[in-house]
Amino acid sequence: MTVVQETQTYVCRNGHVRTDQFDPNGAPPDGRCLICGEPLLGHCIHCNARIPGKPRAPGVIVANWSLPNRCPQCGAAYPWAEHVSSSGNASNAVARIEQICQRFHLVARRLARRHANRRTIAVDDEYDVQDLLAAVLAADFDDVRDEEFSPSVAAQNSRIDFVLVGPGIAVETKMTRENLTDKKLADELLVDIRRYSEHPEARHLVCFVYDPQLRVKNPAGLVRDLEKTATRFETLRVVIAPRGI
Structure with missing residues (x-):
């Protein structure tokens, strides 16, 4: 018993x-x-x-x-x-963040085509994704705090990407790369989910995977497996965009 x-x-x-x-x-x-x-x-x-x-x-x-x-x-x-x-309706806020992530690729492509070939931001790695996403989120949310310290995982202190303090939403960003298999991506996200679950401000979590070259072989399966992970979050959403399948 x-x-x-x-x-x-x-x-x-x-x-x-x-x-x-x-x-x-x-x-x-x-x-x-x-x-x-x-x-x-x-x-x-x-x-x-x-x-x-x-x-x-x-x-x-x-x-x-x-x-x-x-x-x-x-x-x-x-x-x-x-x-x-x-602090507002958290479910509506999560839905808005999902929409922003799903349209992120359109924003990145539009920025690459500036008038008279002026300098712009090129989204080449995860830091570029974080910078651009932070700027877009600031248009909708008042208090977007980036890279807050999180508790240690596997004896290593680490940082997390964003915490939207009002609705209590954490946002984790990833960008696919060569040799990053679906399994390795899932393993990395599982570690991130565990790390965020210890953050006192995060009641909801959105994981955004930017996949401009459509490297993820089974995005629907990856999303389904991660979102059914047992956590303390009131909401756990995984967005992979753009999608090839």
């Missing part, structure tokens, strides 16, 4: 999670939110009930956990509920 252990979470008033599997019998984490500097909360400000965290069981991975917006004991809204609701 699997024994599920109750845990609590520590989170700031803006909804930034410091830890989602805290032992209620242990000492609370010190300091303030690492993102915005607000004090950390571990209990409801109305009834003092602990804020429930992700359930924990030996040998079991709990997927699709999300921070609650209301106290399960007294029903009062947590301080971050208003912040989340005022």
Whole structure:
């Protein structure tokens, strides 16, 4: 019989999670939110009930956990509920980012054809993809933060591409290249998905693979396999564009 252990979470008033599997019998984490500097909360400000965290069981991975917006004991809204609701409709924001990614190749091609052959940006590698995508996202979203530090994976600290702070959406970019097989691309994205899942601001994730030379052999299968990965994200989307199949 699997024994599920109750845990609590520590989170700031803006909804930034410091830890989602805290032992209620242990000492609370010190300091303030690492993102915005607000004090950390571990209990409801109305009834003092602990804020429930992700359930924990030996040998079991709990997927699709999300921070609650209301106290399960007294029903009062947590301080971050208003912040989340005022940040806009996340599903609409995700859909807009998907649309931008799907039309990214058209933007890159248009930039390559400037008047009188003036200098332009050539999208030759992932850094070019990041720079151009950041500029396009800035037209729709107020707070696009690039290359935030993320927790270490396999004992190595790494960076992530973008976090859209309002709707809590992270964006990871890839560009296909020679000798990057579908399997290797999938493996890289799985590592990225795991890395993003530890970021306290990311409640949704969009992975954009720019494939201008149509190198991905089975884009539909790759998208299907990655999007069914068990994660804590409320939304996980993978966009491969343009598509040859």
